[in-house]
Amino acid sequence: METRWLDEDERETWVRFVAVVELLPGVLDAQLRRDSGLTHYEYFTLAMLSEAPDGILRMTSLAARTNATLPRLSHVVRKLEDRGLVHRSPCPEDRRATNAQLTEAGWEVVKAAAPGHVSAVREHVIDPLTREQLTQLRAVSEAILERIDPDGPFAAP
Numbered sequence: 001m002e003t004r005w006l007d008e009d010e011r012e013t014w015v016r017f018v019a020v021v022e023l024l025p026g027v028l029d030a031q032l033r034r035d036s037g038l039t040h041y042e043y044f045t046l047a048m049l050s051e052a053p054d055g056i057l058r059m060t061s062l063a064a065r066t067n068a069t070l071p072r073l074s075h076v077v078r079k080l081e082d083r084g085l086v087h088r089s090p091c092p093e094d095r096r097a098t099n100a101q102l103t104e105a106g107w108e109v110v111k112a113a114a115p116g117h118v119s120a121v122r123e124h125v126i127d128p129l130t131r132e133q134l135t136q137l138r139a140v141s142e143a144i145l146e147r148i149d150p151d152g153p154f155a156a157p
Helices: 007-034 040-050 059-065 071-081 104-126 131-148
Strands: 057-059 085-089 098-102
Touching: 007 040, 007 104, 040 057, 040 071, 040 085, 040 098, 040 104, 057 059, 057 131, 059 071, 059 098, 059 131, 098 104
Parallel strands: none
Antiparallel strands: 057 098, 085 098
16 A cells, blocks of 8 residues: 655645644643633533533543543542532442532632633634634534544534
8 A cells, every 4th residue: 555645735734733733732721720720621521511411421421522531531520529629429320330510619610710711712713713714624623523533522413
C-alpha cells in the first residue's frame, strides 16, 4: 500500500489544525483556573451534570458525555466530591452502578463559572469567525466526528 503524502496545502491545514487542538484546551483551562479554580475538565463534568435531569447521571453516562475513561472520571469526581460540588451514591435502579449528583454548591460554582467560560469561548473561537466560517467549522467538526466517533456522545444528531 502506497503512502498518500499530504500536499503542501493539506500539510499547512493539518499543522494549523493541530496547533488549535493543542493550544485551545490550555487557553480555556487557564481562564477557568484563574477565574473559578476549576480545570476545564472539572467544569465540563459539572456542566454535564447541570444539564442532566435532577443533576444526576450514572458514572458510565457521565464518562461518555465527558469523553473520559471511568478511572479518570472517578478521580475527578472524587476531587469534586471532596470540595462538596458532587455527591456519589449507589444507583437505585442498579446497585452495581454509581450515580454522580451535582450538589447545590456545585450548581452555584458552575453557574458562577459559566459566564467567564462562555466569554473565553466567544473571544478565542466564536468571535474571530464569520457566520459562514462558523457554519463551516460545524460541518468540518461533524465530518471529523463522524469518522473518529460515529456512535459516540459527540456524534452529530
